[in-house]
Amino acid sequence: MEYNGCNRFKIDCAKCCGLCCTALYFAKSEGFPQNKAAGVPCQHLCVDFKCEIHDELSSRKMKGCLAYDCFGAGQWVTQHVFKGADWRQADKALMFDVFIKAVQLHQMLWYLSAANDLLKDLKLMKEIDGYIDEIVEVLNESAVQLAACDVEKLRHRVNQRLKQACDSISCQACGKHIIGHDAPGRNFKKADLSGHDYSMCLLMAADLRGCRLTMTNFLGADLRDTDIRGTDLSHSCFLTQGQINAARGNAQTKLPANLSMPAAWLNETV
Ligand code: SF4
Ligand code: SF4
Structure with missing residues (x-):
């Protein structure tokens, strides 16, 4: 699977195995249906990984569920890293670790891609392209390598460039x-x-x-x-x-x- 295409950041839950509804910790006070530990499936997750109350999330005011977005990491982990296996079939602890890392990497890619769409500073754009290539390379590594990736270190470097990009874009827009x-x-x-x-x-x-x-x-x-x-x-x-x-x-x-x-x-x- 190529890591390209205009829909790479759009979630495709049909190609995922309910990773967010299982891998993540969540709290009722934050608009989720229950207090739940990480690694435990939500009580509303069906065997086919669909949400049994999907059509009622709004009326039930499940703001946490409604707002959550994995930047396309869920289907990437399921289909690409684990070759279509779900967390019941795979090493689930590894799969959840990979998912949590992949969400952060996808989020960085999203921001870097957005910056490059807006920037006019060619030097900065080239540096950002370098980060995009680096992250895509990490995402194409094996599950074990992905789980071991030092995302925080990478994020620190990416955030510095994004800060520069924000300053530059703001100046482009209004001169200061x-x-x-x-x-x-x-x-x-x-x-x-x-x-x-x-x-x-x-x-x-x-x-x-x-x-x-x-x-x-x-x-x-x-x-x-x-x-x-x-x-x-x-x-x-x-x-x-x-x-x-x-x-x-x-x-x-x-x-x-x-x-x-x-x-x-x-x-x-x-
Ligand atoms: S992890 Fe992403 S793709 Fe998977 S079910 Fe959650 S939102 Fe959908
Ligand atoms: S209520 Fe539905 S969308 Fe929300 S965590 Fe549970 S299964 Fe996922």
């Missing part, structure tokens, strides 16, 4: 680097936040309706319940599917082309 701040619950009153850098900021339950968000950087920002109903984020930067799934949008919200509209938004009004 405007740093945003934590603003949970704040009503931004349709402000022009174009080019602002809200990376890693807390924006839970903030009201961004009607704001201008061209080249606004949301890398790692906490967008849980952030109100983006009817808002145009089609040219915002570094948004992930997980952030979008956790936010409050509607059918009129405009998203970047690589992200999908959560089904629950279709019933939301402005």
Whole structure:
């Protein structure tokens, strides 16, 4: 299997074996159905690895389940690393370790690819290409090698380049680097936040309706319940599917082309 193609980061749960629903620890207080230890399947995971309450996740307010996104790591681990075996057939401890590493590697790839789509600094783009190649090489290693990979060390180096990329992209957008701040619950009153850098900021339950968000950087920002109903984020930067799934949008919200509209938004009004 080639590690290429425009859908490489889109989750494909039909090609996975419920890895997130099994390998990960989760807590009821974070919008999951139960407190669960890592390595234990969720009580709602069926034998065919489908979720028995999939259609009720929204009405049951399972925000943790709804927001979770593995950046395509689940199907990569199942189909590519373990050649179609599921965790019942494979060495499950190894498979779960590999999955946890693969999610982090896929997340890094997502951000690096997004940076290269936006950057104009050719030197920085070349450096980022080097990191992308390095990560893809790691992802193509054996399960044992992947599980032993020092992701934290790699992440430290990647984060330095991403920081440079964020500064550069912000300057490209508005001529200077405007740093945003934590603003949970704040009503931004349709402000022009174009080019602002809200990376890693807390924006839970903030009201961004009607704001201008061209080249606004949301890398790692906490967008849980952030109100983006009817808002145009089609040219915002570094948004992930997980952030979008956790936010409050509607059918009129405009998203970047690589992200999908959560089904629950279709019933939301402005
Ligand atoms: S790990 Fe990813 S692909 Fe697998 S079930 Fe979870 S979200 Fe779907
Ligand atoms: S409720 Fe469904 S989606 Fe959520 S963890 Fe359990 S099986 Fe997975």
